[in-house]
Amino acid sequence: MQTIFEKSDISKSGEFWTPTTEAKEKLTKSLVYQGVLWELIQPGLIKKRNILVSGKALFVLKKDLSVAKKMVNLEWKIVEPFVETCNERSRYGLRILYKSHGFDFYAESSEDLDHWVENLSKIAIMTNVEDDYEFAKVIGRGGFAKIYLAKNIETQQDFAIKSIEKSQVVNFPSNFAQLVSEIKIMRSLDHPNVVKLHKVYESETHIHLVLDYLAGGDLMKRLKLKSFYPEELAAKLVYKLLQVLSYLHSMGITHRDIKLENIVLLSKSNDIEFKLIDFGLSCENTESMKLRCGSPGYVAPEILMKQPYTSKVDIYSAGILLYTLLSGVFPYCEIGWNQKSIAKSKDFRLFFEDEQWSHVSRAAIQMVIWMTDPNPSCRISIEDALTSKWISSFITGIKINDIHRNSKLRIGKTRGEISRVKTCHTERDLALINERSKESPATDKSPNSREEHNRNKQIELKEAQTPKYNASIRRKSLHILKDLRKFENN
Template sequence: MPFGCVTLGDKKNYNQPSEVTDRYDLGQVIKTEEFCEIFRAKDKTTGKLHTCKKFQKRDGRKVRKAAKNEIGILKMVKHPNILQLVDVFVTRKEYFIFLELATGREVFDWILDQGYYSERDTSNVVRQVLEAVAYLHSLKIVHRNLKLENLVYYNRLKNSKIVISDFHLAKLENGLIKEPCGTPEYLAPEVVGRQRYGRPVDCWAIGVIMYILLSGNPPFYEEVEEDDYENHDKNLFRKILAGDYEFDSPYWDDISQAAKDLVTRLMEVEQDQRITAEEAISHEWISGNAASDKNIKDGVCAQIEKNFARAKWKKAVRVTTLMKRLRAPEQSGTAAAQSAPGTDTATPGAAGGATAASAAASALGGSATPATAGDATKSENVAPADRSATPATDGSTTPATDGSVTPATDGSITPATDGSVTPATDRSVTPATDGRATPGMEESTVPTTQSSATPAAKAVATPEPALTQPDSTAPGGATGQAPPSSKGEEAAGCAQESRRVETS
């Protein structure tokens, strides 16, 4: 450096847009997601096809953070069962992420097309997922959104490998995590109960995946009336917290005891006692000969078509209120502590200011006896009259600022920078990606609106979840407060003037 020259800071070396177009042909947009657009891209030199995700910086800080998070995680990983990062370009206005293109089918479609399907086929799928997750966990990366929609075959060859996609929610485990996110039916009890969590949540999700692949049914599910999501959601989260699932007949009659044992160990409610991915790989059903060769295709396919074609359990709008409750008690507890500084605060616990039991009760909409102003179970962001919120139902993602939830596009729930969560509106079997398709993500996602908080008036012995049907007329659960009117101001002025006259 010449004498006398002073650097005032490192200048960012941006790519020129021409660098992207000189190397790749970008086709038409094949999917639009909350934070990005998805293109099919062709390398001009090799002719190889890739997937391109384009993030616009002008769309906000959360979009920029989402892109940076996904790039950072993908740069760390290299495994045959994980879609690999191919290229990254950062211009002044955009982020371009180029990924391997998986041309195979989803696992569901593959099963339906088979003439013969057995436990051994399921064991092969689960083994590959476990190996990829064990690798991620060795790097202290938590995927946080493992589900069947994110498992695809790499190509259409007979012996194609399985690859995991969608890393927008992945996070480095630097200490336990507290922000709830993921896809509701795959959420671990510690996430639903607002406890701090880590890598074991991925193992729980693998257990749910294995359960579905062996029976065609989700483990936590009930038949409900059309659009009666309120009762479904109450039972869903309550059952997850209790680990209340069964190997019911006739769907599990032909399934081996070894398979049931591994599901049970993966879906252990206590995260400290849950089997790890590395341990699961050594299980006899994965590495031994315990998986049965019996054809179970007819039973599994019949249930898959019944449960997933209708897609009742995958509706995401109904989850908006539920996931809002996961954050509400913590936020309300903080507000209560600030408004009543003279009171004692609750003893910190696994749930971040409440015991696991009280956290679970709050998550389900019930209240517990308020011990202190800081207790997370004392106050929820729900009015005690109906203890509900009314999220929008149109799938819109109008950003707000208070840490509530906004419907997104793939069924996952993404934490925002303020601790909020964002569910999606279409949790169809076809993967939306990612990708928060879906929110673009990291710890930050779309901020949204949130209903006002009202402390619970009194305690109840048994937590009773109460959720409302989403109301498209009340976005974000906002209550209808009328703005101050000019008449009100005039009245106030008149009252003030009269007081002055009386004083004089």
């Protein structure tokens, strides 16, 4: 079988083996596995090879074991284990496919072959997924893929397998590029709150990604059950999410699709332990990312405005997620809401209705404001968010960072009027705020303490003693949010 990933193979020489003089000491710094294999040179002739797998390549060492003499890049190559009988004895081997040719290696035992296959599967493409996993049922659908609950035949451990139709990948270059990027990025990640890609299989009709199975369901479904998240739970969950984003950004990766559906909980009994999934829209950071992508409602203004953007788009999306957790209402659920019309009007204000926000503290609302600032240069950084007063009040052991932002919370004069927020104000906005402040009772402007200084920088949000919730609005909002579809519009 010829792999669809062949054109992604970066082997420069055009040959299977590439000469090298890499020192073993250097290779062991990124060691994956090492041992002995017997290479088939020609029919009837095999040679013992001391093999070291490092990074994404397999190296053959010289006899003195100090230096490698040749290597093969395993990324995007198919590895097939096999068993053959010779003189009534079983021989256990593996075949590495390259340009429709097979290069055979033999292990010293069945157990030894299992170790080789297990480690090579972290880098290469495997075949015959049915030999290793028993498919149980479909547990999800999306785009051109189905998600199956499957059980590892040997260990009986549950996994989620994302099965992608090859016809939808081969015939559409953008889909192929997205799949290649998703696999590369997921294989580079190792974080407790990021779903793990264990293996990649290819058959004649499908590509199969073997992933962690998460039994708790996504955050959208959990929010429907809870109606809203109390501040402590919301803070702890967002703290973990910000830690994940900090890790991704340190790895040079932007997720670009942070939303409720892509936060999947580990169990039905815990509301904050999760893993981040779906790296199909993720990308490696560049100085000027421009592709318009994401999920409606979560997309940062700079993407909608067709401007170059940075990894701060993930912070904006996380802020929208926090808004929805705290209130139980998606911010953009009005009838006739259209993301393009918002981009055209350049009005990215959020709404804070008394009924949904009466139970939420001013500090929590301020965090939403900072995270969803339409100006990315004013948007709070992950480092500042992680050490903010609101987060720190629920997470022990954090050094509090007292943050000040040029943000104003504008409240309507009457209880029924909708509260609005807009940050990094223009001169017109600041003039309006000043005008409203003149209409309000005078306050002590003596900045004798940090608390007074903060109070002078924003209008106090009146907090109700007894919260009231409008369940019908929440259900409608979440229903609309669920029906929104991803878009990718160049």
